[in-house]
Amino acid sequence: MADVPVVTRFAPSPTGYLHIGGARTALFNWLYARGRGGRFLLRIEDTDRARSTAQATEAIFRGLTWLGLDWDGDAVSQFERRDRHAEVAYQLLASGKAYKCFSPQDEIAAFREQARAAGRSTLFRSPWRDASPSDHPDAPYVVRIKAPQTGQSVIADRVQGDVTIANDQLDDMILLRSDGTPTYMHAVVVDDHDMGVTHVIRGDDHLNNAARQMLIYDAMGWNVPTWAHIPLIHGPDGKKLSKRHGALGVEEYQAMGYPAAAMRNYLARLGWSHGDDEFFTDAQAKAWFDLDGIGRAPARFDLKKLENLSGQHIAVTDDAALVAQIEAYLAASGQPALSETQKDGLERAMYCLKERSRTFPELLEKAHFVLGTRPFEPDGRAAGALDTVSRGILSELTPHLRNASWNRDTLEQVVTQVAEANDTKLGKLAQPLRAALTGRTVSPSVFDMMLVIGREETLARLADATTG
Secondary structure, three states: OOOOOOEEEEEOOOOOEHHHHHHHHHHHHHHHHHHHEEEEEEEEEEOOOOOOOOOHHHHHHHHHHHHOOOOOOOEOOHHHHHHHHHHHHHHHOOOOOOOOOOHHHHHHHHHHHHHHHOOOOOOOOOOOOOOOOOHHHOOOOOOEEEEEEEEEEEEOOOOOOEEEHHHOOOOEEEEEEOOOOOOOHHHHHHHHHHHOOEEEEEEEHHHHHHHHHHHHHHHHHHOOOOEEEOEEEOOOOOOOOOOHOOEEEEEHHHHHOHHHHHHHHHHHHOOOOOOOOOOOOHHHHHHOHHHHHHHHOOOOOOOOHHHHHHHHHHHOOOOHHHHHHHHHHHHHHHOOOOHHHHHHHHHHHHHOOOOOOOHHHHHHHHHHHOOOOOOOOOOOHHHHHHHHHHHHHHHHHHHHOOOEEEEHHHHHHHHHHHHHHHOOOOHHHHHHHHHHHOOOOOOHHHHHHHHHHOHHHHHHHHHHHHHH
């Protein structure tokens, strides 16, 4: 087994959006496979026809694509493999490792109700388990696997350790329903085997399923994959993550303006660690990620930590790549696209925008000076900074700027001299200058803005502010 290439999978049910927990599961599988030169597969578990939708499937694709979690080959539809699932069930039936059960649902329900009332186990033991085929009625039946009724089953889990389950707690689970359709528990095993999955990394809410699914592996003589059941994600209050804690869908975070790289980084740190490292690249994550680094305690989702990591990723991202990501963010959030002029200006200004921006909306707010067009209508605070005295000083500043060399040192020197000549400080003059250049009181350095927009645009905006 040591030489077998790693194959992992992500197998969501298409009943809604790609939620945070699912995204992290996908990421862990992707990192583990990609870091070992293995394959990462995608399977859509769409056997629940009543709840599965094409829209949800597309939402899953979009979420994974935005996160940058590329999968190998085409996504597999579990529903389309139903004939193969049935084939394996009948193979087990023919080998005597499964049986036909003719007990109707109302009979099973009545048994369980009586057992509950009497305080007995509600585990159903079919009377058809050892019945002779000659005694079989001409009636609908389900196919059940024969579970061992003595001894123990051990789930060798890379996260949870060895988990022992008494076999007398395992029921003869149904493989095929009376209409011939496979159960989820059966289909998962057949698909994982046929797809060559070597490592099943999924939420620990599936831990007990592993013992039941091992029945099928053992009955078919198939290799059992390596199990790794990861704890669920909780909110900051320690309770299971839900809508009350904020956005749950991955696409919502794209529309909120978080970079995909930051989301990958943050989700990787939810329940996994590599020493004290918080910020890391994809290359580092692929090299470092292993199952031993996954903790057993539930991870807590913390939006402030995500924002912090988001700011760090924005700061180190290539300027042109940032512009492309912002374009995708605007599309995802339903906002107007940038013009070519705006994209050019944004890229030129990026050096003074990205250092302290935690999200794309914050960055775009700071970029107002290069994305907007004249005349800039000052907001309330900016209008207050452009009083009569300040306008007068800006008018005095204008001819000095017209003749100055257009570099940062010279610009700062000129503005400082005019401030001193008017018995004020550079910081005091910077506010009305900022208001004139952008219509806001919060922006990058006035000197950075002047360098980005150029001499003529700077002078034109000063003229608007002082003569308007």
